[in-house]
Amino acid sequence: MRPKLRLLADDLITRILDEAREILSTLGVEIHNDAVVTLLGDHGAQVDREAGRVRIPGTLVDRALESAPSGFRLYDALGQETHDLSGDRVYFTPGSAAINLLDPESGEMRRPTTADYIRFVKLVTALPHVASQSTAFIPADVPERISDSYRLYLSLRHGVKPVVTGAFTIEAFEVMKDLQVAVRGSGEALAEKPLTVFSCCPTAPLKWSDVTSQNLLDCAAYGIPVEYISMPLSGFMAPVTLVGTLVQHTAETLSGLVISQLAQPGAPALYGGSPAIFDVRYETTPMGAVETQMIDCAYAEIGKHLGLPTQAYIGLSDAKQLDAQAGIESAMGATLATLAGINNISGPGMLDFESCQSLEKLVVDNEICGMLLRLAEGIVPRDDFPARPLFEEMLREGHMLIAKHSRTHLRSEHYFPGATIDRAQRSRWQDEGARTLRQRAHGEVERLIAADTGPVLAAETLRALEDLMVAEARRHGLERLPAEEN
Amino acid sequence: MEILEKIAAQLQQGEEEEVAALTQRAIDAQIEPKQILDQGLIGGMNVVGELFRDHEIFLPEVLLAAKAMHAGLDRLKPLLEAADVPSRGKVILGTVQGDLHDIGKNLVGIMLRGAGFEVIDLGNDVSPERFVQAAKENDAAVIGMSALLTTTMPVMKQVITLLTEAGLGSRVRTIIGGAPVSGDFAQQIGADAYAYDGANAVEQIKALTV
Numbered sequence A: 001m002r003p004k005l006r007l008l009a010d011d012l013i014t015r016i017l018d019e020a021r022e023i024l025s026t027l028g029v030e031i032h033n034d035a036v037v038t039l040l041g042d043h044g045a046q047v048d049r050e051a052g053r054v055r056i057p058g059t060l061v062d063r064a065l066e067s068a069p070s071g072f073r074l075y076d077a078l079g080q081e082t083h084d085l086s087g088d089r090v091y092f093t094p095g096s097a098a099i100n101l102l103d104p105e106s107g108e109m110r111r112p113t114t115a116d117y118i119r120f121v122k123l124v125t126a127l128p129h130v131a132s133q134s135t136a137f138i139p140a141d142v143p144e145r146i147s148d149s150y151r152l153y154l155s156l157r158h159g160v161k162p163v164v165t166g167a168f169t170i171e172a173f174e175v176m177k178d179l180q181v182a183v184r185g186s187g188e189a190l191a192e193k194p195l196t197v198f199s200c201c202p203t204a205p206l207k208w209s210d211v212t213s214q215n216l217l218d219c220a221a222y223g224i225p226v227e228y229i230s231m232p233l234s235g236f237m238a239p240v241t242l243v244g245t246l247v248q249h250t251a252e253t254l255s256g257l258v259i260s261q262l263a264q265p266g267a268p269a270l271y272g273g274s275p276a277i278f279d280v281r282y283e284t285t286p287m288g289a290v291e292t293q294m295i296d297c298a299y300a301e302i303g304k305h306l307g308l309p310t311q312a313y314i315g316l317s318d319a320k321q322l323d324a325q326a327g328i329e330s331a332m333g334a335t336l337a338t339l340a341g342i343n344n345i346s347g348p349g350m351l352d353f354e355s356c357q358s359l360e361k362l363v364v365d366n367e368i369c370g371m372l373l374r375l376a377e378g379i380v381p382r383d384d385f386p387a388r389p390l391f392e393e394m395l396r397e398g399h400m401l402i403a404k405h406s407r408t409h410l411r412s413e414h415y416f417p418g419a420t421i422d423r424a425q426r427s428r429w430q431d432e433g434a435r436t437l438r439q440r441a442h443g444e445v446e447r448l449i450a451a452d453t454g455p456v457l458a459a460e461t462l463r464a465l466e467d468l469m470v471a472e473a474r475r476h477g478l479e480r481l482p483a484e485e486n
Numbered sequence B: 001m002e003i004l005e006k007i008a009a010q011l012q013q014g015e016e017e018e019v020a021a022l023t024q025r026a027i028d029a030q031i032e033p034k035q036i037l038d039q040g041l042i043g044g045m046n047v048v049g050e051l052f053r054d055h056e057i058f059l060p061e062v063l064l065a066a067k068a069m070h071a072g073l074d075r076l077k078p079l080l081e082a083a084d085v086p087s088r089g090k091v092i093l094g095t096v097q098g099d100l101h102d103i104g105k106n107l108v109g110i111m112l113r114g115a116g117f118e119v120i121d122l123g124n125d126v127s128p129e130r131f132v133q134a135a136k137e138n139d140a141a142v143i144g145m146s147a148l149l150t151t152t153m154p155v156m157k158q159v160i161t162l163l164t165e166a167g168l169g170s171r172v173r174t175i176i177g178g179a180p181v182s183g184d185f186a187q188q189i190g191a192d193a194y195a196y197d198g199a200n201a202v203e204q205i206k207a208l209t210v
């Protein structure tokens, strides 16, 4: 049996959905994009141009739910399948778009560079339990205007895993799409084997900006999967109660689904989000709060009830250091998310309310992910019955160390963490330098990055990527890309 | 004075009607409007600010207190204007061009209004020209800019350059905020101050406008 978390009673799910649909059809959503408003209007939504609101009738929601796929797959840069985002399968993705990097030497947060980004990509390639890359932070040594496309470029050039990303502007979509087409060879090949997922955020409450709703249309046109990232902030930009917040999240997310499905029936999408409670003492949006994590798992339950694949920003921390708080919050969130069966769990590596990435924390979180993937497998009998022969053997041999049963099942029944997790006897731990978690994680970071064997794509693909990026950089006044020495 | 203490106390409780009534009584008792403002309303708000900082009370209580203060201020305003008591100064607030994150900026606006500042909120996606134009038109004391995206931070520098070019550099102070910016960045671009949250923004802007 797969262990499973349930937070909402069936009738509560139904009620939340009813209320959200009622809000969509009466109050509607505010949409700042003419093409999207027209699309909705043409299909029977009631458009109030003056108030800028679009009321979405239940029939449109029903149609969207009918045509939306119950899952989709992702493929790495070489075309190998890596993700089957459906059912209760879980995959981990590093938290994305951080502003800062936690510097392991100084212990301080600082602006990251191209060299940092490439190190991050290589590390992600090496971490077995982190299934995808994300455009994890913003290299500060290129003009801000190209920072979104440049991250994707570096990820595709130096990495192999699929990339969870997003555009900061409407214009950036073009080159971000072209980079992917360059990897796959054609637009059709890209649609057949998606390489990225684009995060598209509605604005709380009940609003879609020009940029993010246009991103929905553009992604749908090229078969690029999206994840809707609704962020109600309980008690501030959403009702203070978890149920009220869920109603808002449901309405915002369904409105995104309707837009995508009208643009292209069957468009792949994750029922996602990054809600948070609002901490009225510090004026902050804690991702490590248990209530934040409860909202995440509960909306995923609603998404599953609707038969859709899911995503959440969970398993990250608000701590400013790789400390015990970072561990508590990340492990708690990731555990709940795994038990909830959230398909794409975004968060590993992240600190400080989604603003700071840490390579060392990513290595630690990779171990959390490893343990949780084991947890998700649950407890199932494996050649255990009848049990008597096993015990007869143990009594005869005195132990089970070399029994066939042990040798067959050891590596699947027991998860073996890497060097970051300390399980040594005290004396050995002391002999080996009495290293702290941070030191062990840092050692792993350096070891794994040093072992990277370089870009995996064919030389001409790499050149095509570079040509695209150089042209984009030039358009924004940067004559050459930063040197990639590291 | 007892009545001013009462105003301050009721204000801390967020008692809108009580504060309005007490302010009227103080006016009727011929107490100087400036004194009612400083010792009653602002005095009360200052305590609220301290309690909030110390986590004795939370944001909702601060906002209720601010609402109560405004109820009192409404009574006082005509008299203050007649007596030519300068107001705390006008603050132009906006999220810079290309950036749609306005939650933090809105909260800063709420807190500033609560502290007695007149806030002209230009919304989000505000061009440098509009910031400077608004400062000019309103004879503003401060421009407050918000940016939550690293991509939009450079716009802040453009606003400051444009402000200097317009000859307002010495008269209009600038303050910035938002997750990617910092005190160091403020210094780098020549902004006068940086604040990390709404309560801090009130303190910083008070310091800029004395």
Ligand code: B12
Binding pocket: A096, A097, A098, A099, A138, A166, A167, A168, A199, A200, A201, A202, A203, A204, A209, A211, A212, A229, A230, A231, A282, A283, A284, A285, A352, A353, A354, A355, B098, B099, B100, B101, B102, B103, B104, B105, B107, B108, B143, B144, B145, B146, B147, B148, B149, B150, B151, B175, B176, B177, B178, B179, B180, B194, B195, B196, B197, B198, B199, B201
């Ligand atoms: C909520 C949110 C959104 C909401 C915004 C809703 C709204 N109406 O504002 C939505 C969903 C729309 C959104 C959209 C996007 N977002 Co966003 N968002 C956030 C999030 C989670 C919280 C921001 C927030 O509201 N915090 C709560 C408020 C109260 O705090 P605050 O904003 O920091 O403000 C306080 C202080 O900073 C200060 N302050 C703020 N402004 C000012 C101004 C002055 C004058 C002063 C003195 C002080 C001050 O006081 C405030 C009160 O305490 C942040 C994460 C983070 N770490 O900040 C990401 C974040 C800022 N977003 C991010 C991104 C990438 C985006 C998108 C590009 C995503 C996409 N692809 O669609 C779009 C951008 C669209 C655009 N062009 O602007 C990134 C930025 C990355 C980067 N390096 O630039 C962040 C860091 C998250 C992440 N890691 O991905 N986002």
